[in-house]
Amino acid sequence: MSAQIRSTPNNIYGLRKGCAVAAAANWKGKSARWVIAVRCLSCQHRGVIAETDLAGFGVKPGAPVAQFIRRLRCRQCGSGAVIAQRTTAKSVA
DSSP states (O other), X not given: OOXXXXXXXXXXXXXXXXXXXXXXXXXXXXXXXXXEEEXXXXXXXXXXXXXXXXXXXXXXXXXXXXXXXXGOOOTTTOOOOEEEEEEEHHHHO
């Protein structure tokens, strides 16, 4: 699921396919790398947002998903009807 954050009009925040894979590759059993797994309810498109990428959009890493879920949009169909869940990168990859 790709998403864009409304407060950045010309900056589409897409959920990159390799984001979870890259985060999982860096996970060596030390501490879990957290990501936001997102799924569009309209078209079933899926994607991942790295927890560290949230800061670039004014969202504190570790902030409750409920604080920013309304800002997410599906990149494929543009719908705002998405489900988001914080999980480890290892479980997404």
